Amino acid sequence: MALRKVLLEGDSTLRKKSREVSDFDQRTQELIDDMFETMRAEDGLGLAAPQVGVLKRIFVMEAVEENEATAFINPVLIDEKGEQTGAEGCLSLPGLYGVVSRPEEIRVRAQDIKGDEFERTYSGLEARCVCHEIDHLYGILYRDKAKGGLHSLDEEADEGPAGETAVEKRVSAKAVD
Ligand SMILES: [Zn+2]
Incomplete structure (x- = not known):
């Protein structure tokens, strides 16, 4: 295993559409x-392949409550319910957060490393993360959906009374990819 460099906003790769994966081989596993x-x-809570410079429809997520690490190959949202609005961050936009509305609950279908299909239902933070990661596969960054633009985590934290809220946002923003 090796650490890969996370691309930052401004790199054109992050704005490109990822390709369907057809090879379920050692290279994909690596x-x-x-x-x-x-x-x-x-x-991070999640990471999408384009963020490490690979334009393939793959993302990984570590579900907090289930304490379960899952790789999603060729993922598609097959159902969504409700709405949640909250702070979100991204490893490709370090030090920033924004307020984004997402479905409260989603159902995702994907393939595992053997090519077998599976489906999962997530709510709350994990649902937010799955939507965020699938957006990456279409070249969409959460900046595109953030209401009122993006804010700096550090600036907010120094603002006294608003500071406490910001810490909470920092935690949740950091938790999402
Ligand atoms: Zn991201």
């Missing part, structure tokens, strides 16, 4: 292993 290692080193 990419996924590296993505897990990179996600953990960066303290």
Whole structure:
């Protein structure tokens, strides 16, 4: 396994559409292993392949409550319910957060490393993360959906009374990819 460099906003790769994966081979396994290692080193909840410069429809996520690490190959949202609005961050836009509305609950279908299909239902933070990661596969960054633009985590934290709120946002923003 090896750490991969996370691309930052401004790199044109992050704005490109990823390709469907058809090879469920050792190379794909190595990419996924590296993505897990990179996600953990960066303290992220999720990471999409384009963020490490690979335009393939793959993302990884570490579900908090289930304490379960999962790789999603060729993922598609097959159902969504409700709405949640909250702070979101991205490893490709360090030090920033924004307020984004996402479905409260989603159902995702994907393939595993053997090519077998599976489906999962997530709510709350994990649902937010899955939507955020699938957006990456279409070249969409959360900046495109943030209401009122993006804010700096550091500036907010120094603002006294608003500071406490900002810490909470920092935690949740850091937790999402
Ligand atoms: Zn992201």
